[in-house]
Amino acid sequence: MKFDQLTGESLPRSAHPYRRLAVIGAGAYGTALAHVAAQDGTQVSLWSRRPEIARLINETSQNAEYLPGVQLAASITASDDLLTVLRDADAVMLVVPSHALRQTAREMRAVLPPGIPITVCAKGIEAGSGLLMSQIIEDELPGHTVGALSGPTFAKELAAGHPSAATLAFSFDQADRLDPENSAAARMAVTLATPAFRTYLSDDLVGVEIGGAVKNVIAIACGMMRGAGFAENTRAALIARGLDEMKALAEALGGRRETVTGLSGIGDLTLTCSSTTSRNMSLGVQLGQGSVRSDCFGGKPTVVEGEANAISVTDLARKLYVPMPICETVRGILHDDQPITESFARLWSEPIESEPRAMSLTFAHPTALAEICTVEERPR
Numbered sequence: 001m002k003f004d005q006l007t008g009e010s011l012p013r014s015a016h017p018y019r020r021l022a023v024i025g026a027g028a029y030g031t032a033l034a035h036v037a038a039q040d041g042t043q044v045s046l047w048s049r050r051p052e053i054a055r056l057i058n059e060t061s062q063n064a065e066y067l068p069g070v071q072l073a074a075s076i077t078a079s080d081d082l083l084t085v086l087r088d089a090d091a092v093m094l095v096v097p098s099h100a101l102r103q104t105a106r107e108m109r110a111v112l113p114p115g116i117p118i119t120v121c122a123k124g125i126e127a128g129s130g131l132l133m134s135q136i137i138e139d140e141l142p143g144h145t146v147g148a149l150s151g152p153t154f155a156k157e158l159a160a161g162h163p164s165a166a167t168l169a170f171s172f173d174q175a176d177r178l179d180p181e182n183s184a185a186a187r188m189a190v191t192l193a194t195p196a197f198r199t200y201l202s203d204d205l206v207g208v209e210i211g212g213a214v215k216n217v218i219a220i221a222c223g224m225m226r227g228a229g230f231a232e233n234t235r236a237a238l239i240a241r242g243l244d245e246m247k248a249l250a251e252a253l254g255g256r257r258e259t260v261t262g263l264s265g266i267g268d269l270t271l272t273c274s275s276t277t278s279r280n281m282s283l284g285v286q287l288g289q290g291s292v293r294s295d296c297f298g299g300k301p302t303v304v305e306g307e308a309n310a311i312s313v314t315d316l317a318r319k320l321y322v323p324m325p326i327c328e329t330v331r332g333i334l335h336d337d338q339p340i341t342e343s344f345a346r347l348w349s350e351p352i353e354s355e356p357r358a359m360s361l362t363f364a365h366p367t368a369l370a371e372i373c374t375v376e377e378r379p380r
């Protein structure tokens with residue numbers, strides 16, 4: 001049963017917010033979430049890996065490096081010491097980049113009090129293991145309720161109070177079903193709620209997290225095509241076919257296809273593929289215009305999750321026999337030196353398939369898949 005069917009939509013308003021929230025990661029998104037959560041009086045403790053950023057936030061209530069121009073709530077305190085940030089927390093949000101999640105979680109192990117719920121906000125799939133971000137937390141911090149926040153939320157727009165919404169996914173145990181008002185999901189939803197920010201609850205962690213990981217790779221593809229001089233038809237085609245890839249991978253892992261049609265799927269995909277505010281889209285545009293990687297973003301190191309995730313997403317898809325031609329194209333360009341124009345020309349000349357893809361084919365052995373596609377699906 002779905003959580004929202006079980007509880008009804010008025011639930012989050014009657015749940016109690018967490019009063020002391022620890023936000024781990026003081027980049028753009030962690031800082032924006034800290035600011036949002038602090039609006040209703042929640043005490044927010046923000047961890048920055050870099051002591052100078054913590055000092056700046058405490059002295060100026062600004063994070064000029066990662067979220068310039070935002071005057072942060074005065075109640076936010078920052079530190080580079082995990083114990084200081086975590087010891088009194090009622091709940092934790094983990095907002096470091098996906099490649100740093102396991103190591104950060106490992107460092108938290110010794111200092112995080114037991115039973116504290118953790119919401120992961122990084123978007124990605126772990127290189128090598130193919131694990132979701134929430135699964136890394138289950139590995140490294142067993143015994144904590146784990147959720148994921150994902151959806152169309154540029155940090156600077158969220159912090160500026162532009163009306164925004166995202167999906168908040170938690171797995172629900174029997175206790176949550178008996179007492180949904182006290183579930184971590186409901187309490188986290190009210191903790192984050194402001195007049196301009198709302199979350200929608202889900203119990204499909206897989207669907208939500210796959211959406212967040214795949215959309216960044218598709219956004220790089222959209223950017224590359226825009227940079228190479230193509231326009232809106234191309235972008236719309238990539239969004240729609242990218243959604244199909246996202247849906248197939250989510251389903252192959254046990255997620256639900258309707259999750260992909262929500263905020264964390266099509267919502268975030270549309271946002272990220274529409275604007276160069278997105279670092280993923282922007283990287284694609286710069287490469288499409290002919291820049292070399294080291295010159296993109298003026299040579300500044302910037303978190304572009306879709307770059308490494310082009311490999312982890314396609315590795316996982318290959319393991320599950322899920323065809324993801326757009327993600328494969330991005331991987332080939334970024335990591336195997338394939339030329340952009342020729343790679344997209346190849347993508348456009350792939351054999352014709354049906355729409356939507358037949359999901360049963362996703363799970364078939366590749367030989368069977370090739371046969372079925374050849375005979376039934378590919379008009380000659």
Ligand SMILES: NC(=O)c1ccc[n+]([C@@H]2O[C@H](COP(=O)([O-])OP(=O)(O)OC[C@H]3O[C@@H](n4cnc5c(N)ncnc54)[C@H](O)[C@@H]3O)[C@@H](O)[C@H]2O)c1
Binds near residue numbers: 030096
């Ligand atoms: N920026 C957004 O609009 C946005 C929105 C939704 C989700 N996210 C996700 O949030 C996550 C963080 O992104 P961001 O935009 O806040 O990043 P950012 O580029 O603004 O900042 C990166 C942060 O990560 C820290 N960091 C870098 N390497 C680290 C390491 N090895 N260990 C610990 N910390 C390290 C940096 O010190 C910095 O605080 C990403 O997975 C991203 O996809 C970002």
Ligand SMILES: O=P(O)(O)OC[C@H](O)CO
Binds near residue numbers: 153
């Ligand atoms: O700037 P990007 O491309 O990392 O996208 C940021 C967020 O994920 C948008 O929801």
